[in-house]
Amino acid sequence: MMTLVTGGAKCGKSHYAEKMFENYSGRKFYIATMQPYGDEALSAIERHRKIRAGKGFETIEKYTDIEETNLPKNCGILLECTANLCANEMFRNGEIYDPTEKIILGFEHLKSCSEMLVIVTNEVGSDGISYEKSTAEYIKIMGKINAKAAETSDNVIECVYGIPVALKGRII
C-alpha cells in the first residue's frame, strides 16, 4: 500500500505520516532527504528526530538517488520529504535537471520493497507568487511529481492544520 501525504508548512504531515506506522509491526525505515546544512535545517532535523525517537524507525539518510536505496523486502518505509529530494536532484553542480522520471522510478523501487510506503510531500504551487526561472521550474516539477505519485498511490491525504483530508482512497 502506498500513501502520499501532502500539505503546507507545519500542517502536521510528518506527525500524521508517522502515526500511520503506529500499529505496523514489521521492520520500518525512515528515509531522510533533508541535507543537514544551515541552522534551520539542523533544528528541523533535530525536532523530527525527537518526535521519531522510540517509534522504532531505522533512519537512512538519502539526499539523492533513492532508486539505489538498499532495503529488505516487505518492510515499512516512510520517506520525508519529496520537496527536499526534488531540490537535491534538480540543483546539482550549478545546473538544473528535471528529475521527475528518476524520482518516480525511485518511488516505484521503494514500493516494490515495501508492504507499506508513505511518502511525505509538499504543496508548493499555491502561493500565487511569480518566481524567477529556477524556482518556477521547481514548482512545475514538484507539481508533476506529486501528480504522478498520486496516480500510483492508494491513498492521497492532505493535512490541514493537522486534520487529514482524503483526496484519494481513505484516511488510515
Added chain:
Amino acid sequence: MIMITGGSFQGKIKFAAEHFNINKNDILSGENCRFDNVFSAKCVSNFQYLIKRLIENKIDPVEFTQKLCRDNPKAVIIINEIGCGIIPIEKSERIWREQTGRAGCIVAEKASAVIRICCGIPTIIKGEIK
C-alpha cells in the same frame, strides 16, 4: 471550540455569522485587537495576523494558543491557510508561517469541528456542526 479555515476571502466570516450566531461586534480581528481580549472573545478572525503580532511582541504563539484553548474553549477561531507555497526567503516570514501552522494545529486538535471554506463552499473536515 470551532475552527474555520481556508484561503483569503472565501466566505469564512459569512459562514461563521450564519452558523454560529456571530455578528460583527462579536468578532475580534487578530490584525489589531488587544491580546488580552482574545481570551474572552466570542470569535477571533485573522488569527494568522494575531500570530504575526505575537511574534513581533516576543510572545510565544504556541503558549498563547494553549492558554486560549484553556480559557476560551467556546471561541470560534477564523484562520487563513498560509502554509502552502515556496518557503519564503525572508526569515521572519518563515517563522510566521511555521508558528501559524503550529498554533493552528493546536486549535484544530481542540476544536469540536473544523470547517474549511473554498469559494464559499464549506467542507467539514473534523467533527460535525448543528
